Amino acid sequence: DNKISVISSEQAKKLYKDRFSLTGHHGKKQSLKESWHSDITFKPIPSNYAALRLIQLPKTGGDTIWASGYEVFERVSEPYQEFLETLTATYAQPSFNKTADESGFKIFSGPRGAPENVGEVFKAIHPVIRTNPVTGWKSVFAVGHHAAKINGLSEPESKHLLEWFVRLIVDNHDLQVPHRWQNPNDLAIWDNRSVYHAATPDYVTEGLGERTGQKAVSLGERPYLDPASTSRRESLAKEGVSA
Structure with missing residues (x-):
């Protein structure tokens, strides 16, 4: 199923x-930030x-961690929140094209789920701060390796903000939720509009098996x-509920 x-x-x-070329102590990376x-924030x-359903698990490891975009937004001071709300970011993933060229694949250029999602260039412009239409709450959206730059800022300023957003996740474990996959066919569901995630590749260098699954977005x-x-x-x- 191509979906x-x-x-x-x-x-x-x-x-x-390049993602699995581990360096550092005992052949492991010193940062996985x-x-x-x-997912796919580089699409319009x-x-x-x-x-996500995993059907093959390593003997141990391979956990998935989620983090709250709502909470990242709330770790920012109010004046800075107001500044961030004026910004947009460019989201892109050129590595897909590079991998396709190197591996002899052809990028599917037709509509990918929506008529706006076409072409062979994976790039889009979206707000840095986004509203979740279900909850009506704000979250920081420009997080992770799909966020290429903050528009209108100098390169050092953009790099600083993008690295700072990730640092807010890494430095605050109380806004993270880890999940240890227990059984094949376990299923996880999340909202990409206000949640980030990362897989833990701790099993890769230890000979603990492979990690395989299916994902639909x-x-x-x-x-x-x-x-x-x-x-x-x-x-x-406003509802009298303590967060």
């Missing part, structure tokens, strides 16, 4: 050799929900920031 993505560590090691992302109409709306939307805590406080 289902195969998640395969064995395949990834062949196609994305670049793993954080939301990106994903809303994602469902649905498409939502073109990302937007509603000026009338609020933070999660602000919304819950």
